[in-house]
Amino acid sequence: MRQTENSKIIYKAVLVASVGGLLFGYDTAVISGSIGFMRTYYCLSDAMTGWTASCALLGCLVGAMFSGKLSDRIGRKKVLMISALLFTISSVGTALAPGLWVFVVFRIIGGMGIGIASILSPMYISEMAPAEIRGRLVSIFQLGIVTGILVIYFVNAYIAGIYDESWNVLYGWRWMFGSGVIPSVIFILLLFTVPESPRWLVRQKNYSEALSILNRIHGKEKGAHELETIKQSLTDTTPFSLSDLKDVKLKKPLIIGILLAVFSQITGINAIMYYAPEIFKSMGAGSGSALFQTVVIGVINVIFTFVAIKYVDRWGRKTLLLYGITGMIVCLAVVGYTFYLEKTGYIILIAILGYIASFAMSLGPLTFVVISEIFPTKARGTAMSVATFFLWLAVFAVSQTFPVFMGSLGTANTFWLYMTAAIIAWIFVWKKIPETKEKTLEEIEEEWG
Template identity: 50%
Template sequence: MSKEAQLQPSTTGFVVKITVVAALGGLLFGYDTAVIAGVIGLIKTKFGLTPAMEGWAASSAIWGCVIGSGVAGYMSDRLGRKTTLIFTAILFAVSSIGAALPTNLTQFVLFRIVGGIGIGAASMLSPLYISEIAPPKIRGKLVSVYQLAIVIGINLIYFVNLKIASLGTHEWKVETGWRWMIASGLLPSALFLILLFLVPESPRWLIKKNRSAEALNTLERLNGKEEALAVVQEVELTLNQEKGTIAELFKPGLRKAMIVGAVLALFSQITGINAIIYYAPKIFENAGSSTDTALLQTVIIGVINTLFTFIAIGFIDKLGRKTLLLWGVAGMIIGLAGTGYSLYNQLDGIWLMVFIFLYIASFAASLGPIPWVIISEIFPTKTRGIAMSFSTTVLWIGVLLITQFTPMLLEPGLLSDKKEEAGAFTFGLFLIAALILWVFTLIRIPETKKKTLEEIELSWKK
């Protein structure tokens, strides 16, 4: 497309409204995965869980995420992005009710898996849908809103859990309080479901299904009349050049896109973000902080994560994906190196805080939102859903690995017999992963800012 859309206030407002609705899938992602932080200790007491059963209860939703991200692409390519998102909202709601009413652990786990399927599906579908409706000029900014919604969802449920926990005695929380924490997810789920009926289907999916007239109507509201027709023609041209088979994704050219998507997805997790998000209190306590101080430091991490996501939203379409990622991962490398050094040498706790906060800020401004943006941009229209499913499933496998192995790595025995050294070596592993990602970004990741999805697709085939 030779000329970028000059967005008018009316079209911009329409795009933003659709983006906010779709990004609610990210809010539910953060809300539903983080609710377990306030619940797990209470259901451990309620059902008398062993450590192994406790781990299963906590991770069950993540296993559902792997399933959901794996099947959502197939469903969205056939049923539509909007229709499949509606299914995810229903799964969220069912899980919020079912997991709040169990009489045993099996029932709880079953409904958490159901919710996890919704989370995994939405984690792929929401950024995909936003990328397909967003004008190239502001696509990075709009898809980044999805990451912001995840962070807001995490912080929101922390406050909801805290408020519910303040309503009764410990005995009440063990019997009833945790059920209200889980059930609170019904409200954002219902809001997401209702609002989805007010947004259009993805125009690129409509064109793929030979419903160009419907797509044109939406595109006129998104891009203006002149640009809309050009978009339809460009999409139809690239669709005619696509076979739409999975094998096509692994042929020379598009195979590079698959590698980029998988590497970004995996390394966004194995560079250690969830090790800090999930286990920050344990890391700070191992370094000598009191329990109350460690919890306060964890709250500060959440605030930093939120604030610096706005940096990404502000600069991703100006500096570009690759430039922002290189700077952000460089900041993460410094933060990880400093954290490991502080732990190994048992430096004053202020240094540990400074380096971890630097890591979180650098991640939030780059590696947090950028993989969602790039993964939603780089695949062909006919197979975008399945390709994004592959990358997102890789991401959730990374989450599982970090969730499962970080507690083992932090404890004396596996990496070192000393707790401080075990923590330092753990962050050393994250540092190695970050160094690999920085080099990969420099060499292999293309710049995609302000390009149409069709221009990006054609660039892989040149």
């Protein structure tokens, strides 16, 4: 089989799975353009506005916790289809919701889809990808997320500009949520065109289908070798349970996965992404200028994700993480110091964009790369669920505490707090994160032993 034919099946599977990332970003960020109109429509208090904006995170936690084990039972592809179906149901339900609490229920359903996609898309890509380009391919999932965020920024702006303010309050926000039906249905249809994960098939002892897929990815000679390697890694046939997470061979990668997931959030990324317009307003920008600068953040996010895609398999996960976190530390220090001096101007914008760029080339994509690689095949679904559950817990904690920190600590001290977390994250990556570039998943599993 020619290399181009091998590449075709790999990249097709990766791009389809990355549509799950696009839906993840799309559904997460749709609230940013609609919450103001909903607040007026439902006459929401500050507390209810916060709940309406963040209720999807509850679904994320549920989806993250149970999807891994479910995928171990019925397959990666089927659970991705469930994710797409949940996105579709949520888009229709939130658009047509007759009342606020019905809306909240459908947002939680959409959150479950986000939680599932955040685990299953990178897991599926990791299990399909050849070792030498696996980091690059898993990073494409993060490209899907940031592309989805950027797309919904423009979709929201387009819908908001169709008619006047009163139309947006009555109907515009519903169209914003309903627009998610289109990419959700496309995702479902595309999933019918890609194969199941060969590693999951081997676990089910469906060796012939697994070999067929591995041959299409690697060629016949290497495909047969890959099959035997995977079979050897699964010689322990006892059913996997949550109690097995205490096993020494799994405990260390699990702790590393959880801490990396948490560090990816407590260094402040979602505080900036969710509250960017308010941050820019606080430094003197008008509403229109603040929204434009938020779109610029989305563009920077996309551009520097390509940096990660290009260099993750050349420099390695650890090196790229250290470079990126260093940039985050410097930029957070500058933002904090500028606010401390009570200065305004483009220095804050440049520092925030530098922070976004540094995150987009490191912790953003590489968190998903690392946690999709470091767990044994037998435990990968459940272990990734646990790590990603803590990631979503950290997202919730940051989104809820950022306004509190801004009010009690002040803007400068809040950003310095995130800077401190980034310094700790740098030390953690330097000391504890293993380098996994160009190693097969089975070789990584063997090293933990």
